[in-house]
Amino acid sequence: MTKDIKAQPAPEHLVSKFKLQTSKEVDFFLPINKGNAKVGHAKELNTETPKLFQPLEIIPGFTLSNRIGVSPMCTYSSPSTGSEIGNPTKFHQTHYGSFALRGSGLIIVESSAVAPNGRLSPEDAGIWNDEQAKAWKSIVQFAHSQGVKIGIQLGHGGRKASGIPPADHLQFGIDSSLGGWSDVKGAVVAPSALPFNPDPEVNLQGYVTPTALTTDQVKETVELFGAAAKRAYEIAGFDFVEIHGAHGYLINEFLSASSNKRTDQYGGSFENRIRFLLEIVDAVKSETHPTFLRISADELTPSDPDAWTIEDSVKLAHVLVQHGGVHVIDVSSGANNPHAERRPSHQGFQVPYAKALKAAVGDKIQIAAVGGFVDGEFANKVVENGEADIVLVGKSLLKNPxxxxxxxxxxxxxxxVGRPFEWPYYHPAWKF
Structure with a gap:
């Protein structure tokens, strides 16, 4: 005869040990990680721990769990009209949440426009109003529930705004019939009235000739970046912002003498051409949050004597060390000249640019490398060898978060990693 077994109250020490506690960062039940462990942090740190998985302090009070980050990648998945224009959606929550659970030390969300006419496409995300910032908040909170640092890239498309998303067609400007604004007078702006691509055979209709910003409009645009950063911190709760100064967008257009033919204080000399960027750095800087900056280190157009080069980027890096306000330089290349040399696609193809900037700034600014990372040993060598401090991964993370x-x-x-995923791999009962 089987003896009845009656439930007994669990001992207090077991209750405190095993009762699941929910994260206070989110508004739904989510078991906190054991010991509030930060996702991506090595369970044991010692002198043998590969540098890729060693923590990195950016500023006091801001430390990454490891040196692997999610590179900012536009998804072109925000509403293009209505009251939710430019808002992140449930898709974005799922998308960025998948990275937060699985080991990335930081996340940089996609380029988000500081003004409606600064969107690269009608479907771009934005942070030019408070409602958009509020919509980002739940995404930030989820990352924080996993102990992951998350920031937002602030951008303005300049002469490359009002385009069709690359998923449909790369480098094709659109007018109001397709939701764009290229036919609206003065809506597509740049340092100078020079179109991105004047060759219709290369690019169908290409982008329209932009309107050159007045000096007062330049200053107003600086203020837009500052206001966006304030929303990012005070409403959305982001840990940092990244200034998008690369890939042929507005800031990059000011930097390069190829696209900047101004004769006021924002054009001409190197010092004048970097003024717009430095003013934006000052507008977004925070005492308690680091600032990241993405640049195109080289325009890959050696045939153009006015093109921005790696030598210019090294010179800029020295200026930034003296100027202050930038804590991480995220080093990419190209995309300001439609006739640039085609970039190679092998793993680490942009690391030499990061290496050059790291040699220039030493430990005064952290350097992030990008470019086709697929292998952990290769990525670890980049940081072990001092070529960069952080490795940012894009497409490979889309395939495997x-x-x-x-x-x-x-x-x-x-x-x-996130508690719901960790136990099948690390629980003793599942070691087979």
Whole structure:
């Protein structure tokens, strides 16, 4: 005869040990990670821990769990009209949440416009109003529930605004019949009235000739970046902002003598051409949050004597060290000249640019490398060799959001991941 077994109250020490606690960062039930462990942090740190999985302090009070970050990648998935124009949606929550659970040390969300006419396409995300900032908040909170640092890239498309998303057609400007604004007088702006691509055979109708910003409009645009950063911090709760100064967009257009033919204080000399950027740095800087800056280190157009080069970027890096306000330089290249040399696509193809800037700034500014990372050992060598401090990954993370976890296994490191995912891999009962 089977003896009845009656439930007994669990001992208090077991209740405190096993009762699931929910995260206070989100408004739904989400078990907190054991010991409030930060996702991406190595479970054991010692002198043998590969540098890729060692924490990195950017500023006091701001430390990354590891050196792997999600590179900002536009998804072109925000509403283009109505009261929710430019808002992130549930898609964005799912998209960025997948990275927050699986080992990335930081997340940089996609380029978000500081003004409606600064969107690259009608479907771009934005942060030019408070409602958009509020919509980002739940995404930020989820990342924080996993102990992951998350920031937003602030952008303005300049002469490359009002385009069709690259998923449909790369580098094709659109008018109001397709939701764009290229036919609205003065809506597409740039340092100078020079179109991105005047060759219709290369680019169909290409982009329209932009309207050159007046000096007062330049200053107003600086203020737009500052206001966007304030929303990012005070409403959305982001940990940092990244200034998008690359890929042929507005700031990049000011930097390059190829696209900047101004004769006022924002054009001509190197010092004048970088003025717009430096004023934006001052407008967005915070005492408690670091500022990231993405640049195109080289325009890849050696045939153009006015093109921005790696030598210009090194010179800019020295200026930024003296000027202050930038804590991480995110180093990419190209996209300001439609006739630029085609970039290679092998792993680490842009690391030499990061290496050059790292040699210039030393430890005074952290350097992030981008460009086709697929292998953990290769990525670790980049940081071990001092070529960069951070590795930012894009397409490979789209294919596998758990890539940092894969790299950790490859390098023999156990890292924290989201509690719902961790136990099948690390619980003793499942070791087979």
């Amino acid at each position: 758990g890539l940092p976890w894969v790299w950790a296994d490859q390098l023999g490191v156990k890292i924290n």
